Amino acid sequence: MIFKLILIVLLSITDTTLTAVSKCSVDTQLRTPKYHLMEKCYRSKLGIVSKANFTSLISCQRLGFEKKGLAINFSPREAWADSNETVDYTCEVLKCAEADGGLSMVNDSRYDYYSIYAKPVPHVNTTCVPTLGMFFVITKRQNYTLGYRQCKNVSALPVDVTSEQRTDALAQLLASSSIDMAFVGLRSKNGSAFISVNGDPLDCTTYRAWAPGSPRKARKKFDCVVLTKHRTWVSMPCKNNLPIVCELIPGGPYKRGSLFASRMKKPNETTTESQSDDE
Ligand SMILES: *[C@@H]1O[C@H](CO)[C@@H](O)[C@H](O)[C@H]1NC(C)=O
Ligand SMILES: *[C@@H]1O[C@H](CO)[C@@H](O)[C@H](O)[C@H]1NC(C)=O
Ligand SMILES: *[C@@H]1O[C@H](CO)[C@@H](O)[C@H](O)[C@H]1NC(C)=O
Ligand SMILES: *[C@@H]1O[C@H](CO)[C@@H](O)[C@H](O)[C@H]1NC(C)=O
Numbered sequence: 001m002i003f004k005l006i007l008i009v010l011l012s013i014t015d016t017t018l019t020a021v022s023k024c025s026v027d028t029q030l031r032t033p034k035y036h037l038m039e040k041c042y043r044s045k046l047g048i049v050s051k052a053n054f055t056s057l058i059s060c061q062r063l064g065f066e067k068k069g070l071a072i073n074f075s076p077r078e079a080w081a082d083s084n085e086t087v088d089y090t091c092e093v094l095k096c097a098e099a100d101g102g103l104s105m106v107n108d109s110r111y112d113y114y115s116i117y118a119k120p121v122p123h124v125n126t127t128c129v130p131t132l133g134m135f136f137v138i139t140k141r142q143n144y145t146l147g148y149r150q151c152k153n154v155s156a157l158p159v160d161v162t163s164e165q166r167t168d169a170l171a172q173l174l175a176s177s178s179i180d181m182a183f184v185g186l187r188s189k190n191g192s193a194f195i196s197v198n199g200d201p202l203d204c205t206t207y208r209a210w211a212p213g214s215p216r217k218a219r220k221k222f223d224c225v226v227l228t229k230h231r232t233w234v235s236m237p238c239k240n241n242l243p244i245v246c247e248l249i250p251g252g253p254y255k256r257g258s259l260f261a262s263r264m265k266k267p268n269e270t271t272t273e274s275q276s277d278d279e
């Protein structure tokens, strides 16, 4: 009974705090703070943003969030006994996460590999921007509705560009893909203020990168936003046909083995025994 009362009090407190800030989400990034176990006895050799000696996974994960790591290598206590090799640090926070194929993974019985991106991503070339996220460009020219749908189809969303770091990094991604401009995750519905894909109105952030003349006043018509390779935003009709930049949504669950799916799909697997040292 007392528990129930406390619970009700707690709930009503969170309720009021929630309604007070409901216009803007706490974290503008789409990231949910969870590292999923991907592969045991594997370690990713991607760049390290921070490392420490922790005995608990939770401490390592906490360091991961703090440093905005996209993945971690963690060495659990059980693994130390199995191996006569010592580890320098039990917790390695990584700037990036492995993409499909896990090309930077190595066998290492001392470590387990965890990532915030645990869903399999079929057939897209993702680019990691260190500590920011995993992105890809759909180069096909199509309207925003179709582009949005294609992002969603691979557990992604049109990108959030509401910080200088994001606008700069993604403009660079466009430039390196020889794309002048592409749709991003900001749009107006029926003349409303621009709303980010996470539901936040643009007012929730202060950074702006509007090109001269943007945003156009006729927001009902110029209802989408494109990012240019020159690090500016331009308002444009959603019905125009343009490429789109998508961002992978962190999350799971992980289907075991799917990170290595493309590696396992080697043809003639059974016929290569005679040359087993070809790797
Ligand atoms: C670990 O032990 C194996 C045999 O059990 C040995 O061959 C190897 O050299 C040892 N490695 C180190 C780093 O001591
Ligand atoms: C971290 O802990 C491991 C295992 O206890 C130990 O071998 C290693 O020397 C420690 N590293 C540092 C930098 O203290
Ligand atoms: C890791 O080891 C397993 C078996 O010991 C082997 O099948 C696999 O190919 C190895 N993977 C890498 C990336 O070395
Ligand atoms: C991935 O990138 C490679 C090389 O840039 C390209 O040849 C290939 O078509 C791309 N694949 C997809 C699905 O975009």
Ligand SMILES: *[C@@H]1O[C@H](CO)[C@@H](O)[C@H](O)[C@H]1NC(C)=O
Binding pocket: 122, 149, 150, 153
């Ligand atoms: C979504 O993915 C499925 C399977 O990968 C594909 O058949 C379908 O055409 C895709 N839809 C869009 C809108 O891209």
Ligand SMILES: *[C@@H]1O[C@H](CO)[C@@H](O)[C@H](O)[C@H]1NC(C)=O
Binding pocket: 190, 191
């Ligand atoms: C769009 O806004 C106009 C007036 O601003 C309103 O009359 C109309 O019902 C709205 N349409 C939708 C689909 O919300």
Ligand SMILES: *[C@@H]1O[C@H](CO)[C@@H](O)[C@H](O)[C@H]1NC(C)=O
Binding pocket: 143, 145, 146, 238, 239, 240
């Ligand atoms: C987007 O293109 C599709 C296919 O051409 C069309 O059916 C749809 O109405 C278009 N949507 C917008 C908002 O222009």
Ligand SMILES: *[C@@H]1O[C@H](CO)[C@@H](O)[C@H](O)[C@H]1NC(C)=O
Binding pocket: 267, 268, 271
């Ligand atoms: C690999 O597979 C193809 C088609 O299944 C076959 O024609 C070829 O002979 C195979 N190669 C080897 C080395 O077995």
